[in-house]
Amino acid sequence: MSENTRKMTGARAIIECLYEENVEVIFGYPGGVLLHIYDEIYKSDLKHILVRHEQAAAHAAEGYARATGKVGVCLATSGPGATNLVTGIANAYMDSIPMVALTGQVPRSMIGNDAFQEANITGITMPITKHNYLVQDAKDLPRIIKEAFHIASTGRPGPVLIDLPKDITTEEIEFSYPDEVDLKGYKPTYKGNLQQVKRAASAIEKAHQPLIYAGGGILGSNASEELLQFAEHIQTPVTTTLTGIGGFPTQHPLYVGMPGMHGTKYANYAIQECDLLIAVGARFDDRVTGKLASFAPNAKILHIDIDPAEISKNITVDIPIVGDAKNILASLYKYVKPVEKENRKEWLDRIEGWKKSYPLHYVGEQDGLKPQYIIEQIYEACKDAIIVTEVGQHQMWAAQYYKFSQPRSFITSGGLGTMGYGYPASIGAKVGKPDRVVFNIAGDGSFQMNSQEIATAVQNDIPVIVAIMNNGYLGMVRQWQELFFEKRYSHTCIRDSVDFVKLAEAYGAVGIRVEKTSEVKPALEKAMNSGKPVIIDFVVECEENVSPMVPAGAPINEILDLERKE
Amino acid sequence: MRHTLAVLVENKFGVLSRVAGLFARRGYNIDSLAVGVTEDPNISRMTLVVRGDDHVVEQVGKQLNKLIDVIRVTDLGADESVERELALIKVKSDKDTRAEIIQIVDIFRARIIDVASKSIIIEVTGDEEKIAAIEKLLKPFGIKELVRTGRIALTRGSKSS
Ligand SMILES: Cc1ncc(C[n+]2csc(CCOP(=O)(O)OP(=O)(O)O)c2C)c(N)n1
Ligand SMILES: [Mg+2]
Numbered sequence: 001m002s003e004n005t006r007k008m009t010g011a012r013a014i015i016e017c018l019y020e021e022n023v024e025v026i027f028g029y030p031g032g033v034l035l036h037i038y039d040e041i042y043k044s045d046l047k048h049i050l051v052r053h054e055q056a057a058a059h060a061a062e063g064y065a066r067a068t069g070k071v072g073v074c075l076a077t078s079g080p081g082a083t084n085l086v087t088g089i090a091n092a093y094m095d096s097i098p099m100v101a102l103t104g105q106v107p108r109s110m111i112g113n114d115a116f117q118e119a120n121i122t123g124i125t126m127p128i129t130k131h132n133y134l135v136q137d138a139k140d141l142p143r144i145i146k147e148a149f150h151i152a153s154t155g156r157p158g159p160v161l162i163d164l165p166k167d168i169t170t171e172e173i174e175f176s177y178p179d180e181v182d183l184k185g186y187k188p189t190y191k192g193n194l195q196q197v198k199r200a201a202s203a204i205e206k207a208h209q210p211l212i213y214a215g216g217g218i219l220g221s222n223a224s225e226e227l228l229q230f231a232e233h234i235q236t237p238v239t240t241t242l243t244g245i246g247g248f249p250t251q252h253p254l255y256v257g258m259p260g261m262h263g264t265k266y267a268n269y270a271i272q273e274c275d276l277l278i279a280v281g282a283r284f285d286d287r288v289t290g291k292l293a294s295f296a297p298n299a300k301i302l303h304i305d306i307d308p309a310e311i312s313k314n315i316t317v318d319i320p321i322v323g324d325a326k327n328i329l330a331s332l333y334k335y336v337k338p339v340e341k342e343n344r345k346e347w348l349d350r351i352e353g354w355k356k357s358y359p360l361h362y363v364g365e366q367d368g369l370k371p372q373y374i375i376e377q378i379y380e381a382c383k384d385a386i387i388v389t390e391v392g393q394h395q396m397w398a399a400q401y402y403k404f405s406q407p408r409s410f411i412t413s414g415g416l417g418t419m420g421y422g423y424p425a426s427i428g429a430k431v432g433k434p435d436r437v438v439f440n441i442a443g444d445g446s447f448q449m450n451s452q453e454i455a456t457a458v459q460n461d462i463p464v465i466v467a468i469m470n471n472g473y474l475g476m477v478r479q480w481q482e483l484f485f486e487k488r489y490s491h492t493c494i495r496d497s498v499d500f501v502k503l504a505e506a507y508g509a510v511g512i513r514v515e516k517t518s519e520v521k522p523a524l525e526k527a528m529n530s531g532k533p534v535i536i537d538f539v540v541e542c543e544e545n546v547s548p549m550v551p552a553g554a555p556i557n558e559i560l561d562l563e564r565k566e
Numbered sequence: 567m568r569h570t571l572a573v574l575v576e577n578k579f580g581v582l583s584r585v586a587g588l589f590a591r592r593g594y595n596i597d598s599l600a601v602g603v604t605e606d607p608n609i610s611r612m613t614l615v616v617r618g619d620d621h622v623v624e625q626v627g628k629q630l631n632k633l634i635d636v637i638r639v640t641d642l643g644a645d646e647s648v649e650r651e652l653a654l655i656k657v658k659s660d661k662d663t664r665a666e667i668i669q670i671v672d673i674f675r676a677r678i679i680d681v682a683s684k685s686i687i688i689e690v691t692g693d694e695e696k697i698a699a700i701e702k703l704l705k706p707f708g709i710k711e712l713v714r715t716g717r718i719a720l721t722r723g724s725k726s727s
Pocket of ligand 1: 392417442445
């Protein structure tokens, strides 16, 4: 406990706690039970970004967290404000992103009486938070907020919700911020068990065809540097999952792209042929494994993860190491003898052969505008942008065709697959990293789920560039209908639903329409030079498919080419 | 396979619903659940009887451990622990049947804790088989109500769980 205590209201204490946690920005939306907190925000110099829908506050906090590595903070009022956060909290939970969500609640005396704008948000969010709190005594505020930030950001990160009854915010307390947390039931393991590290080292030395399969945990533990060094040290190819993209430089000769349903053929072949799969901060999601029984059939599985519950959850692990990826990769580096390139030649040559025979490709056309081409051009226009995406085909193309050289540069909704995530997340990312160019690669469907946030970007002067791959369809669903439902496009056509250029202009943002390949470059230049929030409506080929593709439930080496051959 | 798990939890608001919610959400089966405060009033102990193979029960344990309010989870092997359950059974009885019922109660070392003109309440402690056995024998007299605590258990010897 710090020496000097001061008397203050709960509302003021909340602000003080946020200062203590070095929070630089919160994303929020006010309401009745938050009036005292908002009054304290008004009096403080804490940065607050007013969104236009609470769902966007949660996504923006998450985008901020992913771009910066810090804890994202969002704030919403009781009842509908709190329930509007739910999708964003669930998204952060699925992708293990550190976030603290603060919600207002009706006064303690009214809880349980179906009071106006009462929702049992701790009950609702129990299965989608790492932990949550209903503050029952104003004196507990500093301890609870300290614990919340600690829980959110340590171990396997995740969202923590704190529900704040209104009368707590007016009560006076003696404020002092605790120096430490004391949680009997929460002691994450960081250092890998030495015995296990040695077992792993010996398995790695024995392997002839090892492969590293790295997930979002690489970013969560800031282990990209260690991953790069380790992969080079043992001359082992690396595949990164959707949420792991950027955790390993995508132009590195050892990189084999993304695995799974829309992964590269060579990543999937490498998984199926490897004799040791080194999983790091990845969780064997069904979109990666395809048919589980046929996944990596020849491989011993080595699994490094900070969450013991991930070990052998989906697939039986031969050598588990529980702990922090950064730590464990560094100690493996010490315990494994370096491998010379020549000694790995056979395996690396095979992979190189697959890369040459089965590269990612699309049929370029003279007139039709190809979304893959646009992504490539975005890379040409800005090689170190932060790329945020919505969910759908455009998301897969962004993952496949942009090239990443640094971590925390690809921000996407992986586990939950939330349409409408990208735009608010890109706003959060830009707030956290104002010096980076931030693109939201969007679909015409997804963008309409949170397009009201153009107002947030304009009002707060947040110059994110939205690149809509406007195919007039809920394209990813249409693709499945084309392939598996004989082109019965049931409720997936959304063509001409809105003029995105006019929509941008209505909010005071810049709107640009691009219909021809030749217009792509100038439009991107114009957008990047404008310094304003920009919406580019790329009118793309409407029935382009994401390729390659593993049909749901098939083994991942049964991966099909889908591009249209003209 | 049934496993008995001893789960020490912080005695905090909502902890029971966190545990119950976890079971519901992950599709685990609970056969019984007994909760009560321990020698330390800040800590409660839950005894869960869970059905599933070793892999499932291992997952249950790990997932429980992820709950911040859960301090420790121990799988109590049947050989190393003592298990008990308590049941209260209200049985129809009159002067014709009372003697026979009392005899059964004696054999099971159960106790009669309430006697009325048309019923008696029996308290019985033991493992599940014992309770099932006395229930079976009392059934013909007419069981009006039955309540059982669910299994509680402790490891044998000086080791604690
Ligand atoms: C909130 C939400 N609702 C529904 C879905 C199911 N879904 C997945 S992709 C998709 C289509 C996305 O369309 P669009 O944003 O236009 O992207 P495209 O696939 O056309 O690139 C839908 C409906 C989802 N992922 N999220
Ligand atoms: Mg679309």
